[in-house]
Every structure is written in C-alpha cells, then in structure tokens.
Amino acid sequence: MKRRICLQALALTGVEAMDSVHGASETSLRIGLTPVILADQVAFLSRWGSYLSERTAARVTFVARESYQPILDMLFSDQLDAAWICGYPFVKYESQLSLLCVPLYLGEPSYQAYLIRPKGAANGIGGWDDLRDKVLAYSDPLSNSGWLVAQAQLAKVGISPAELKRTFFAHGHRNVAQAVASRLANAGSIDGYVWETMRKQGMAAISQTEIVWKSEEFGFPPLVTRRGADQPALARVQQAMISMAGDKFGQELLRTLNLTGFTNGKSAMFDSIRAQAKMVSGSGVPA
Amino acid sequence: MLRRLPYRIQIPVGLSLAVLVTTFLVTAVSAKFYANRTRQENLATLDRGVVLIVAQARPLLAADDIWRMFALLRDTAALIPGAVEGKGRLAVLNDEGIVFAASDPRVLETGMEFLGTVWHGQKIAWIDNSPDAQRWNRPDGAVMLLNPIFSEDGQLMGHVFMEIDGSVFAPDWLALSKTAFVSALLATALLLPIGWIIGVRMTQPVARLIAFIGRIGNEPPSKLRLEVPITRDPELGRVAQAIQQLTIELTEREKSEERALSAERLAAVGRITAAVAHEINNPLMGLLTATQTLRIHGDAQPVREQTLDLLDRGLHQIRTTVAALLPQARVEDRPLNPSDLEDVVTLIKAAVTQNNCELHSHIKVESALRVPSAPMRQVMLNLLSNAIKAAGPNGEVSALLEADAQTVFFKVTNSGPSLTAEKFSETLDSESGHDPRGFGLWVCRELANQYLGGFGLDLNTTAGTSLVFWMPNRESIESST
Numbered sequence: 001m002k003r004r005i006c007l008q009a010l011a012l013t014g015v016e017a018m019d020s021v022h023g024a025s026e027t028s029l030r031i032g033l034t035p036v037i038l039a040d041q042v043a044f045l046s047r048w049g050s051y052l053s054e055r056t057a058a059r060v061t062f063v064a065r066e067s068y069q070p071i072l073d074m075l076f077s078d079q080l081d082a083a084w085i086c087g088y089p090f091v092k093y094e095s096q097l098s099l100l101c102v103p104l105y106l107g108e109p110s111y112q113a114y115l116i117r118p119k120g121a122a123n124g125i126g127g128w129d130d131l132r133d134k135v136l137a138y139s140d141p142l143s144n145s146g147w148l149v150a151q152a153q154l155a156k157v158g159i160s161p162a163e164l165k166r167t168f169f170a171h172g173h174r175n176v177a178q179a180v181a182s183r184l185a186n187a188g189s190i191d192g193y194v195w196e197t198m199r200k201q202g203m204a205a206i207s208q209t210e211i212v213w214k215s216e217e218f219g220f221p222p223l224v225t226r227r228g229a230d231q232p233a234l235a236r237v238q239q240a241m242i243s244m245a246g247d248k249f250g251q252e253l254l255r256t257l258n259l260t261g262f263t264n265g266k267s268a269m270f271d272s273i274r275a276q277a278k279m280v281s282g283s284g285v286p287a
Numbered sequence: 288m289l290r291r292l293p294y295r296i297q298i299p300v301g302l303s304l305a306v307l308v309t310t311f312l313v314t315a316v317s318a319k320f321y322a323n324r325t326r327q328e329n330l331a332t333l334d335r336g337v338v339l340i341v342a343q344a345r346p347l348l349a350a351d352d353i354w355r356m357f358a359l360l361r362d363t364a365a366l367i368p369g370a371v372e373g374k375g376r377l378a379v380l381n382d383e384g385i386v387f388a389a390s391d392p393r394v395l396e397t398g399m400e401f402l403g404t405v406w407h408g409q410k411i412a413w414i415d416n417s418p419d420a421q422r423w424n425r426p427d428g429a430v431m432l433l434n435p436i437f438s439e440d441g442q443l444m445g446h447v448f449m450e451i452d453g454s455v456f457a458p459d460w461l462a463l464s465k466t467a468f469v470s471a472l473l474a475t476a477l478l479l480p481i482g483w484i485i486g487v488r489m490t491q492p493v494a495r496l497i498a499f500i501g502r503i504g505n506e507p508p509s510k511l512r513l514e515v516p517i518t519r520d521p522e523l524g525r526v527a528q529a530i531q532q533l534t535i536e537l538t539e540r541e542k543s544e545e546r547a548l549s550a551e552r553l554a555a556v557g558r559i560t561a562a563v564a565h566e567i568n569n570p571l572m573g574l575l576t577a578t579q580t581l582r583i584h585g586d587a588q589p590v591r592e593q594t595l596d597l598l599d600r601g602l603h604q605i606r607t608t609v610a611a612l613l614p615q616a617r618v619e620d621r622p623l624n625p626s627d628l629e630d631v632v633t634l635i636k637a638a639v640t641q642n643n644c645e646l647h648s649h650i651k652v653e654s655a656l657r658v659p660s661a662p663m664r665q666v667m668l669n670l671l672s673n674a675i676k677a678a679g680p681n682g683e684v685s686a687l688l689e690a691d692a693q694t695v696f697f698k699v700t701n702s703g704p705s706l707t708a709e710k711f712s713e714t715l716d717s718e719s720g721h722d723p724r725g726f727g728l729w730v731c732r733e734l735a736n737q738y739l740g741g742f743g744l745d746l747n748t749t750a751g752t753s754l755v756f757w758m759p760n761r762e763s764i765e766s767s768t
Binding site: 169175 | 397398
C-alpha cells in the first residue's frame with residue numbers, strides 16, 4: 001500500500017528523488033524509470049541519485065512513471081536525459097536511441113519472460129495453448145516480456161487475441177503478478193527478473209502465483225539516451241553505472257536492485273527481441 | 288436457595304443479580320438498536336460507495352482499463368463493511384452485463400456473465416435505461432445493490448454491483464457480550480461492597496431483634512423488658528412492639544408462676560402439717576385413753592406399768608413420726624415386735640368403742656421380724672383407723688400380722704361396703720394432695736414405696752374390703768447404714 005501510494009505520488013506529481021545537497025552541481029541529469037524495475041522506493045532512488053551525483057559531478061535525479069510510453073515521450077521531448085526502458089521499445093525506436101548501459105542480471109545482460117498462473121489454481125493452464133477463453137494480463141503495450149512475448153507465443157500456438165476471454169494491461173509487471181494472484185486474470189505475462197526480485201523481497205503476490213512457462217533469454221532492459229545526446233555528464237553516468245559493482249556502496253545499491261552490475265550495451269544483445277518483434281504484426285518493428 | 292441466606296447476603300447478591308439481569312436486558316435491547324442502526328449506516332455507506340464508484344468508473348470503462356478498475360474496487364472495498372473479511376464484494380459490469388472487474392475476482396470472475404442470471408437465489412434483472420438503483424434484501428439478511436453507470440450524454444456504460452452478506456448486519460454478540468460482561472463486572476464490583484454495606488445497615492435492626500429474641504427464655508423477662516431494641520423503621524417498629532408486648536406478658540407470667548409456686552408451697556406446707564397432725568392424732572386418742580386408765584387404775588402396779596409402757600411406746604411413735612419430717616434427724620428405730628400390734632389395737636380401742644364395732648387381731652409370725660417398728664406401727668394404725676371408719680357402726684374389723692423369712696404382711700379387713708379397685712385408686716389419688724383430710728392410705732402407699740414393699744386391695748376378699756401392706760422382712764437400708 002505504501003509502495004503504491006509512493007508510486008502514485010511519483011507518477012502523478014512527478015516527484016523526483018532529490019539529490020542531497022552534498023555533491024550537488026550545476027549540471028542536472030534526469031533519468032526516467034519504467035516498470036522494468038521496482039522503482040517506487042523513494043529512499044533507494046534518493047540514495048542512488050546521490051551515489052551517481054557524487055561520481056558524475058552532476059545532479060542526478062530519477063523520474064518514475066508506471067508506463068513506458070510517457071517516459072519515451074519525455075525522453076524524446078528532451079525532458080529526460082536518459083531512460084531505463086524495455087528492450088522492445090529500444091528495438092522499436094532504435095534509430096532514435098543510443099544504449100547507455102545494460103544491467104547484468106545474475107551476471108548476464110539478459111533475462112526471461114514468464115507465464116504465470118494463480119498458485120494451486122485448477123484452471124488447467126499449463127502453457128500458452130491453454131489460454132483460449134481465459135483472461136490474460138499483460139504488463140504494458142511496450143513491454144517485451146509483458147506483451148510482445150505473449151503475442152509471439154500465442155501466435156505460435158495458434159491462438160488469436162480474440163479467442164481469449166479477456167486481456168488487459170496492468171500497467172507494470174508487479175501489477176501483473178497481483179492481478180494473477182487475486183484471480184483477476186487467469187494468467188499473466190511477466191518479466192522474469194521482476195518476478196524473481198519480488199519473490200526475493202517476499203512480496204505476497206508472488207507466493208500466490210507460480211510459473212508455468214519460461215522464455216528464451218532476451219536482452220535485459222537497457223538504459224538509453226536520445227541518439228546524438230552529447231552531454232559529457234552522460235558519459236560520466238555511464239562510467240559510474242559500470243563501476244558500481246566495484247565499490248561497496250554501489251554493490252549495496254545493486255543488491256537492492258537484484259542486479260550484479262552494468263555493462264556497455266550492444267545492439268546485438270537485443271537480437272532475440274528484434275526477431276520476435278518482427279514476427280508479431282503490429283509490433284512496430286518492420287519485418 | 289436465596290431465601291435461605293441471611294438478609295445481609297441476600298441484599299448484595301440480589302443487587303448483583305439485578306445488575307446482571309439489567310445488563311443482559313440492556314445489552315439485548317441495545318443489540319437490537321445497534322443492529323438496526325448499523326444496518327442503516329452500512330446501507331448509507333453502500334450508497335456513498337456506489338456514488339463514488341460510478342463517478343470513478345466512467346473513465347475506466349471508457350478506457351477499458353480493467354486493472355485500474357480492479358484497483359478502484361479493491362481500494363473502495365476497504366471502506367465497505369465486511370468486504371475485508373470477504374463478506375462483501377463490489378463489481379463493475381460492462382454494458383453487456385459481464386463482469387468487467389470485481390473487488391474479489393475469486394467470487395465474481397472477470398468476464399463472467401452476470402446480468403440476467405440468478406445470483407444467490409436472486410434473478411439479477413437488467414435495468415432498462417432507468418437511472419434508479421435496484422436493491423434486493425435477501426431472507427438471510429444480505430443486501431444486493433445494482434446501480435447503472437451512464438455516460439454524461441446518457442449512454443448506459445455499465446453497472447455497479449454491490450453485495451453484503453447478512454452476517455455483516457448481524458449484531459456482534461461476542462463484542463456486545465464482552466462489553467456487557469465488563470459492565471456487569473464493574474457494576475458488580477462496585478455494587479457488591481455497597482450492597483453489602485447497605486445490606487448490613489438495613490439488616491442491623493433485624494439482627495438486633497433476632498439477637499434479642501434469642502435471649503428470650505434464657506434471661507429474666509423482667510430484665511429483657513427494659514432492653515427491647517428501638518428501631519425507627521415502621522415495619523420493624525411493629526415487630527419490636529410485639530416483642531415488647533411479649534416480654535411484658537412473659538413478665539406477668541413469671542409473676543403468676545411465682546405466685547402459683549408460693550401458693551403451692553403453702554398448700555404443700557398445709558398438707559404436710561395435716562399429715563403430721565393426722566399421724567399424731569391417731570395414737571393421741573389412745574394415749575389420752577391410757578392417761579385416763581392410769582388416773583383411774585394407776586394404783587395397781589401391773590396396770591400402771593402396762594399403761595406407762597403403752598404411753599412410752601405411743602410417745603416414741605409420735606417422736607419417730609415428727610423426727611421423720613426432719614431430714615437431718617437420724618431416728619434410731621427398733622425392729623417390729625408382735626406386741627406392737629397389741630399396742631396399736633389398744634391405741635385404736637377408743638375409736639372402736641366410739642364407732643361401736645368389733646376388732647379382732649391375729650398374729651402369724653413364723654420368722655424373726657426385722658422390719659422397723661415405726662413405719663409398720665404407723666401403717667397398722669392408719670389401716671385400722673381407716674377400716675373402723677369403713678366398717679361403720681356394728682361392723683367388724685379384723686387385723687392379721689403375718690411374717691415369714693422374706694416378707695411381713697399386714698392385712699386389715701372390714702365388713703363395710705366393698706371397695707372396688709377403681710375406687711381404691713381414686714381414693715389414693717385424692718389423698719395424694721387434693722384432700723388434706725385423708726392421708727392414711729396415701730401414707731401407707733408412700734411407706735410401701737419407700738421400703739420397697741407394696742400396698743394394695745386384696746381382690747380375693749368377697750365380703751367387705753381387705754387392704755394388704757407388705758414389706759421385705761429385713762432391716763431397712765436407711766437403718767442399716
């Protein structure tokens with residue numbers, strides 16, 4: 001509840017995790033956050049912002065939204081200097097974006113998408129081909145694991161969206177888990193990293209859901225900038241991110257994020273997403 | 288059970304019971320009021336919740352945003368009575384009557400056809416473009432609401448459905464019982480000592496009266512009369528008055544008893560005096576005759592000696608009789624001698640002559656006589672005197688002194704009217720105290736009892752009356768000691 005209130009506050013009022021006075025500089029960097037991470041912990045973001053500020057000689061703040069599109073809109077309209085988005089919007093808007101860095105999850109710049117169902121539910125869902133006439137929860141229209149993967153898998157098993165009883169977007173992976181846990185949906189397509197992080201944090205929704213399917217590895221949601229952005233501070237941010245695993249405070253922040261570090265991103269990391277998007281009509285990625 | 292307890296316990300216990308009963312009744316009535324009020328408040332809350340949801344649901348229905356609708360219903364349900372415990376649920380239906388989202392999707396599944404179906408025994412009918420809400424009050428106390436959602440331009444967008452289980456409206460007896468219990472406990476804790484004090488104060492006059500009543504019979508009424516407890520209570524005042532009256536009457540009775548006792552003592556003294564006079568009078572006449580004989584024939588030596596012996600024995604008998612009245616005196620009595628019968632006959636002769644009758648005496652003594660002479664002489668004198676009177680003029684009286692080793696008998700027969708056993712018993716009873724004039728037979732019986740002998744009517748005698756006196760032929764216990 002507290003997290004939800006905080007998230008709403010961040011989303012609706014644009015409250016930013018303010019840098020501490022100590023280490024503040026005239027250069028200001030705003031980084032947008034999407035539901036690819038559990039970004040509603042204000043105290044954590046404040047600590048992370050301070051950490052980056054101290055190492056970049058810039059005032060780093062985070063801006064969180066519960067959907068991907070507003071963050072992209074803000075990024076494209078120069079309201080943000082960088083954004084942590086999903087791999088799918090990256091490949092979709094790759095011509096306008098540059099990779100800043102890619103997180104390492106379990107030591108790899110990749111993750112999986114999960115299909116989950118209510119735990120112990122006798123709803124007969126054992127895979128994608130069981131979703132006919134069922135209610136399926138997505139995360140976001142611009143989410144790889146929370147929409148694109150589902151479209152590809154449904155197409156793969158020959159189920160058109162119209163054959164599902166109902167689908168809806170839950171505005172975030174965490175909400176997908178909650179929707180499935182509360183039986184609002186019979187199944188949900190979710191980011192495996194988020195699900196595992198929620199499980200690690202002992203969130204109730206996870207204990208009420210179970211995984212019925214795991215995808216292949218996809219490139220982990222990257223931090224991107226507008227293509228052509230030439231702020232020197234961004235390079236320092238990139239270096240600070242990549243260096244986080246090397247110092248104690250950075251490791252502590254990474255543990256909170258359930259990540260092992262950041263690395264320089266390469267477009268090839270997202271080939272699997274790109275290939276998948278090309279198979280899904282309406283994905284916006286030309287075949 | 289309570290009535291068996293003293294007032295000082297009855298009153299506080301009664302007060303506590305009254306508190307408990309009152310608490311129970313108040314709780315029951317309060318519960319009813321509380322239940323009604325709670326129901327009205329809950330229904331008002333439901334109405335407000337519906338208004339809130341209708342307003343919030345429009346844009347979400349328009350945006351087809353199931354998640355946010357769910358979040359809205361879930362958050363709103365927290366305000367709806369019983370929803371958190373799973374006893375209430377909210378749902379928004381789309382314009383096709385299908386569940387769009389519900390606060391509890393386990394019960395109202397997403398995409399479930401709802402309008403037009405039967406839900407918990409109630410047909411949920413469509414609302415045909417009516418802005419009015421529908422409400423169903425189910426027999427189990429549950430309430431269901433269905434409210435249409437219209438767009439600003441009047442298009443039906445969907446419905447809000449709300450259901451609250453009947454148990455939500457039921458009084459929370461457990462909570463009420465706890466409150467009642469605590470109230471009763473506090474009230475009892477407060478009232479019990481107060482009731483005890485009041486009870487003790489109220490019953491104090493009663494207790495004083497009871498204690499006073501307990502003294503009646505154990506203490507002199509004349510003393511109690513002055514100590515009757517005074518009470519201001521009118522009821523108890525009447526009791527105290529009655530007790531006062533009782534002590535007065537007891538005092539009077541005590542005085543009457545003292546007077547009666549005094550009179551009885553006087554009567555007893557009179558009876559004793561009469562008995563003594565009777566016992567002395569019997570030989571006295573013979574002694575007077577003897578003195579007359581001595582005066583006339585005293586010159587003759589044998590007559591003088593015989594008469595003086597007679598006078599000596601007669602006076603000894605009187606002395607013995609008088610001495611017997613003195614408990615301290617110890618009389619040295621000699622054993623009976625056959626000549627004692629002759630003495631008695633001599634002493635009674637004057638009466639024989641006076642009554643003009645005949646007296647015959649016989650002695651059949653086969654063993655030594657060990658019985659005391661004084662009581663036997665007294666018995667003989669009494670029985671002969673009585674027989675002479677009973678025989679009447681020209682009658683005959685015979686006396687027999689008979690003795691063997693075990694018993695000494697003295698039998699007197701008169702020719703007078705036969706005495707029946709009943710008459711004999713009546714005579715003995717009458718002589719026992721009511722008739723101071725006749726003590727002869729009564730004294731005989733008393734002496735028989737005293738010397739472990741007997742006295743009675745000889746029923747074998749057909750003509751006249753025979754009375755028999757006997758006593759063991761041995762020294763009396765008194766004389767032996």
